[in-house]
Amino acid sequence: MEQLRQELPGWVEASRLKAKEGRVAAYIPELAKAPAEALGVTVIGPDGEMVSAGETSLPFTMQSISKVFTLLLAFMDNGEEGVFAKVGMEPTGDDFNSMLKLELVEPGKPFNPLINAGAIAVASLIHGSTSSEKTERILRFFGEAAGGERLGYNEAVYRSESATAHRNRSLAYFLKDNEVLGEEIDVEDVLDVYFKQCAVEVTCGQLARMALLLAFDGTDPLTGKELIPRRYVQIAKTFMITCGMYNASGEFAIRAGIPAKSGVSGGILALVPGRFGIGVVGPALGSKGNSTGGVHLLETMSSAFDWSIF
Structure with a gap:
């Protein structure tokens, strides 16, 4: 960690230059306000030692990062068979909000759980009798993953996302028509849960803590407590490698x-299995929807310390 502590500030400044090549997401109006x-x-x-550099106190919403943890909660609620009855296991090659393959490929279910439809x-699939109860379970689970913190969602981002989510509404009603969402499912209730999970607000430190839990296969190394079964974390990490960075995952x-x-x-949640959890924020995005500075920084760090799992 000492070398990382020495090098990280310089690497952040070098990667900050890459941020100038990106643009802040504007299709959700509230996100356009980010610096x-x-x-x-x-x-x-694993001992709780933290190294930070840059604007780590900047709060940001999890957006698609939340999909990893709702997937884990859905596994815990329904088991593998229950989840994979509704979503597939494959990358799509399409944009994260595409509905193309829902119509073209039988049986019409989403290819994987990290695209919007999935x-x-x-x-x-999250258990609860109302959308509010489901959201409360998600917030509680996310907070446990962040080391017992109380997390909430950003009301302004949630409302902005809900008001402009025409594509996501289309996807949800298409899923209803394809019977991926069952007869008993209210589409607007599901969307409310989805918009709120995406609007959960974190800092880099909280995100790194959530990543640390995944780095140690669902057992918190600081407490020794198993929060998520190892098998489910294995599946989630596989999806992160194959689908986690949109169409730039490969x-x-x-x-x-x-x-x-x-x-x-x-935001980017990343991990080095058995070693580190990493939380990054860099609001300027490239054409594939990933933080330009954040991606460059993670690539720099991984190369310097030979973190690749391959």
Whole structure:
């Protein structure tokens, strides 16, 4: 960690130059307010030691990073068979909000749980009698994963996302028509859960703590408590490698070689199995929807310390 502590500030400043090549997400109006030049990272080890550099106190919403943890909760609620009855296991090669293959490929279920259609299907699997109860369970689970913190969602981002989510509504109703969402499922209730999970607000430190849990296969190394069965974390990490960085997942796997999941707020959760949890924020995005500065920083770190799992 000492070398990382020495090198990290310089690497952040070098990667900050890459942020100038990206743009803040504007299709959700509230996200457009984020500082495009910001870049921060926190790395946490199994003893709780943390190394940070850049704007790590900047709060941001999890967006698609949340999909990893709702997937894990859905596994715990329904088992593998129950989840994979609704979503597949394959990358799509399409944009994360595409509905193309829902219509063209039988049986019409989402290819994987990390695209929007798949995450909406997963949200429908979270146990609870109301959307509010489901959201409360998600917040509690996310907080436990972050080391027992109380997490909440950003009301302004949630409302902005809900008001402009025409594509996601289309996907959800298409899933209903394809019977991926069952007769008993209220589409608007599922969407409410989905929009709120995406709007859960974190800092780099909280995200790194969540990543540390995954790095140690669902057992918190700071407490020794198993929060998630190892098998489910294995599946989630596999999806992070194959689908976690949108249509740049293959390139990131080659260049960095570590499990990661990005979100359009500029957040990236990454991990080095058995060693570190990493939380990054850099709101300026490239054409594939990933933080330009964040991706460059993770690639730099992985190369310097030979973190690739391959």
